[in-house]
Amino acid sequence: MTSTANLTRDETAARAAGIQLQTVDVEIDLRGARAADATTFPTSSTLVFGASVEATWIDFLGASVDEVIVNGAPQPVEWDGARVRVRGLAAHNVVTVRGTGRYSTSGEGLHRFSDPVDDAVYLYTQYEPADSRRVYPVFEQPDLKARWRFVVIAPDGWQVLSNGAEAAREPVEGGVRVAFAETLPLSSYITAVAAGPYHRVEGVWHGPAGPVPLGVLCRASLAPHLVDSGDADEILGITQRGLDFFSDAFGLVYPWGKYDQIFVPEYNLGAMENPGLVTFTERYVFRGAATVAQHEGRANTILHEMAHMWFGDLATMRWWDDLWLKESFADFSGAHAAVVAGGFPDAWVTFASRRKGWAYVQDQLPTTHPIVADIPDLEAAKLNFDGITYAKGASVLKQLVAFVGEDAFFRGARRYFADHAYGNTTLDDLLTALETESGRDLRAWSEAWLQTTGMSQISVEREGHGALTVVQTDPRPHRLAVGLYAFEGDRLMQRGSVDVDIAAERTPVPALSGESSVDLVLPNDGDRTYAKVRLDARSTDAAARGLSMIDDALARAVIWAALWDATRDGELPVARYLEIVAQHAPREGNAALLADALAHAQFAIGHYAAAAERDRLAADWLETAWTALWAAPAGSDAQLAWARAVGAAASRSDWRAAELTAILSGEAEAPSGLALDPELRWDWLAALSATGHVDLAAADAELARDGSSQGRTAYRAVLAARPDAAVRADAWHAAWDDESLTNDHLDATIAGVRAGGRRDLVEEFDADYFARIRPAWSARSIEIARRLVIGLFPASDTLDPVDAWLDANADAPGALRRLVIEQRDGLARDLRVRAAQPSL
Template identity: 70%
Template sequence: MSSANLTRDETAARAAGIQLETVEVDLDVRGALTDLSFATSSTFTLRSSTTETWIDFIGESVDEVVVDGVARAVEWDGARVRITGLVPNMDHVAVVTIRGRGLYSTSGEGLHRFRDPADGETYLYTQYEPADCRRVYPCFEQPDLKARWRMSVSAPESWAVLSNGAEIARVGVEGGVRVSFAETSPLSGYITAVATGPYHRVDGVWDGPDGPVDLGVLCRASLARYLDADEILDVTRRGLTFFSESFGVTYPWGKYDQIFVPEINVGAMENPGLVTFTEHYVFRGAATAAQHEGRANTILHEMAHMWFGDLVTMRWWDDLWLKESFADYMGAHAAVAAGGFPDAWVTFASRRKGWAYVQDQLPTTHPIVADIPDLEAAKLNFDGITYAKGASVLKQLVAFVGEDAFFRGARHYFAAHAYGNTTLPDLLAALEEASGRDLAPWASAWLQTSGVSDLSVERVRGGEVELVRTDPRPDHVVVGLFASDGGRLLRRGELEADGVDARMRLAAEVPDGIALVLPNVDDRTYAKVHLDECSIVAVEEQLSTIDDAVARAVVFASLWNATRDGLLAVTRYLDAVVRHAPAEDNVALLGDALAHADAAISRYAQEQTRSVLARRWLDVAWQALQTATPGSDAQLAWARAVGAAAERDDARADELWGMLRGEHPVPVGLALDPELRWIWLTALAATGHATAVDIDTELALDPSSHGEIAHRTAMASRPDADVRAAAWQEAWADITLSNDHLDAVIAGVRAGGRRDLVAPFDADYFARIRPAWTERSIEIARRLVIGLFPASESLDLVDAWLETHADAPAALRRLVLEQRDGLARDLRVRAAQPSL
């Protein structure tokens, strides 16, 4: 095993012998415009019961190690710096200093450096979770060794310089300025942070109960005109008030900066006092209400981490859910309760649970409280189980113990463990004390098992129904009863069931005339819903007439899951979407339905019928675009759907070109902004209707970083064997590609589903993935392994690789197994389709 891949056992042993008190960091990025590396040093004060330990650092060099004023020989294997000469006495405070040079990153791991093509400016920011703090400064790379951190950064004089704490000093130095920041309260290393560059800043204030808190919203200067800081600050103030009151601890980290950064490899990161977000949340063009809600949800998710994760932190990554499941739940809960987005639970039912259901059916699924033996496993567990399934079962838990008791328990938890580390029993104890309930059976059933239950109803004689569950767990299920009345499905009552039986006869009789029997109508439980045939027919005809958006989300999810399982024909699913999507007024549900329709054609339709269905879907999307309400979210959603459909079928190429060139009128109210232009142009490129000259011309109109990324995708999308071969080679071999640029090339390779252009690379893929895993960072390697997996018509190559690479790293095998499962599902569902 690589020394970079820290294990749970060895870090636990290290923590048992070390008491870390402070870390003083000094970074020098004055040469960021030209240098490949930067000077970095960390000084630790600690107590030790052993004579030696190690400190983590991955960089260009380790130049000096000093222990209690004595220089020591540098013993560094590229990941661990051996520290000797410690006094094995917990009463003795040791001082250890390590100086070296770190390397700038383009993969979003460590200190990421980005040059803005719009104005030539350079920006830096850090991203550490779970274990990339060691790429920037020496540290103890484990969450249970917290410290008070003092940060200093030397940077060009004109740049903004930020860290977790407030700036306390700024002095001129040769070629720049040295900025020092206030000492933090105890923090784990992975949530420390630095950002510097000519960022644009908007200031604000939150009037908290303990006095005003300074707020900041930042982005690159070239994006300043798109930054809707007022809305972001409004959501921020609402959230800080809500969480401070709900958790009984006022926001504890001083100032609160939120910075939108380029090429980040996650949606956001909860560094206290300096939260980083993907700048895709800075909308350059038209954005739907669902996009605004999604941004607010992420803001509130990261804010919840200020308590769940930052104030109280899991001891090791087994309990990653202690922060991510809670933050995912709190993001939706706070968006509804305080954020001004009352439909957030609708989006949760459709998107987050959909992600969880997919993840939980993979052969590599795991319990919410997972077994994480090492850091590679931790990296891959930021998944739909830890986030969305965990949040789903927390929603059940809140209902089970009561919302008041749940928040009382949370307040007990924070009061007892502030600035410390916890495990599952600590949380359960707090919730049990507050609710008076024994939560051990619930935790055993929901947190320590894996897999998703199937939930259905069977109509039996006498007008009753039976609730049928596979793999039953204790929960409360509400079954909605809907009658068809005047062309609408109207709710006429409900039945409820509690228990753990696989089959339960519901007490009440179903009234006559009930067309739809909908289990989990309120989306409270976590289970895949299967509708009986009578109910499927009812929703095929009248789905869009159901008033309750959550119930519609459950129905849409049920139809999609049935399609993925091969139980509902792709044509029936498409018919339902074609009939009801134009009438869907929740844009999140609409967007999901459109994306699923596209996926159903590309993944699950038989090859001989795919082109027919693709043409039909393009025509449907085109007509819906023409008739959508001008300026509406639905109009924008359909415009994007047209672009996705046009990647596979060129029937509307002339009309799309006409609008892009200004020769044909654009539908009234539709903003043909750069984002939409690139979607349509990439579709034209993928079908051979846009040349390299056309794509270069578009880049001249949009010479931004977003334009540059879209340009890469469009260029690689051209349906020419040599173009795709060159893009394939570039993805694997060009180590200068940033994570976003790599994603752009991969998207081009896969554009239009042109298996005829990429099938020759199947064997090459399996020859490359293990060397890539060894030679590239896990973030880049993960993108290659997932993004370029062959969508072949056979499992032979992947099975052969798995058989001959039983000794491959467990994290790599997990990714390959997951991709194999997806391909096997695709082939299985295609084979189950009836002929047209």
């Protein structure tokens, strides 16, 4: 048998037609996990199911399959490394598969992490979209749900967790055997296990059906940052308010029993919605100063995952082409709940700037896809966790809520859950529920927004005599507001707003009294629709003069986004964009908008500035950031944002290397109120390393200050960033060849290779990149291969090598070609926009 790890939609649909899964009993033995050389663990599953077929397969990606028992009779092991064949099935079946699983260091399956601070070992699982088969034998597809019973054998003294509440615990040789309560019906990808000496903070939610235990957990060495900062209390408060809100909004009280939230190391995602055991990246445990935007982002993620307890966990898509049924709704619900229940009233401002910005970039790639996508197999599913599925979907849902009304939308959601609880659904099921409660026909809306690709670009032409015309490319229906702003002194004040329904390419707006005195005309004021906004020349001039003086943060978000899109398209010169950021970012009061503007400025220099101007612009931008850092209020979010911007800018210019070195060494004072926490110190040190101002002794000294896992990862990046050809070559080869690198260590190594944009140090490896990517795709896990393909793509000055690879590899896996095509498109944009820059 040949390996068949990449499951397809058609074959899993055929399997589901012949299988009726009932229960799965899993037992895994983790007693050996603490051994320094631990790589494997015993695992077994007993699956109880009805069948109308004589044979099928069970999925397992592990070290070995040792025994297969079908209805009490052992069978010869038929296993190709991915599928276990089982034969002789009856109408009712009990199948046990015993084997050996492998611990992961890539964040896929059962990840094993050893904390360098105290040598404690921590384990956790991450399965989406199809990695539970790396931990136990399963039917790995979302439409074969089961009731699960977990038994985990672990060392004494460990926290041991799964989806259900702990039901029994008994001592066994070398550890403890923990059994968990049977779950309600779940898909395999949202089952979960975690084990280790995690620190736990307890809480409770007093819901309408009785108290629900809450837990917030992290590594013991991080506990002071979680507890002493008050963050654990903040997280519990958001959780309690969120459970109140969603239980009411969706008409069904949280059904999964306990609600544990665990922050785990070396995590590939932001979070994962395993019912009863939600996993989060421990980047949300702040080791130092954090802005309001960072706290808001954490709250949004908490609420996003909580929405999944209904959208995704309770009612689950049948296959991954309806992935949006959970992710778009969770993205929308996270922002909505952050405003109404989370305590962050500006969450829609952040959404407009950050999440929609992600969607706009994704939707302009040649690989864009409808929100309801065609997903033929698991490799395609893995890559579809993108800006279309999440943020574009959430954006059009926001429009839908406005279209049908908020009350009708949530009534429709309640009907949807009542009809499909613990089942699997498709788009039609949701539309039917919403149509029933709203009385509106949503099929045309679905065709226009869910089943199309691309987006409109909306602008306004001034026709004279007070008349305006709204112009859109790629016409589709929009309901939006056109805001009219004029200067009163130095402030841009809104003079009025016009609601417009548009569907055609050109839509006249009735004459407006006093329009000729309007300085800025803002399409999509209030960010109601999903479209790229282009300002006319007069409005751009007005924004350049008065952007930061506009009171409405949402209006500023739309303007900031419009200016950035014009820069990305080569219509607004990079130098002018940087001037606008330099003038208005120091006065931007919204922390998320400020952080995004600073990141875009840095990106513009590295990608879009003409080569002849890049060094000068980089030095000027560093001076802008340095000046703003010292001028920012002590201890403010702005001060922290500018300190981080200084670090990013200093990786391309060493103009302030002496001052940064002196501050880090304690020979000079930092700006008053600025906390030189470990993250900021490492950021600055990495920048200094990229420009040749850090040696091994300085890096070692910093590691002695911060020997945490985060410090060791940063140390790796600092060493790899040194601007020496031999150093970069070593890092390059380590990224491809050292399979002992964890996912985080690989990221750090790649960051070092790319540090400072020093193409001269790595361009000799361009051909090596194209020789390696296809073998890497075949040999490495998709998560690791994806990082290599994206992270080490050559930022050359020609498209010829990538075009040659694409021509020669037409038969490469579709998911790999998609990544390469996307990287090619980014490079093509870089080259196109650089060529459009005016000569200075």
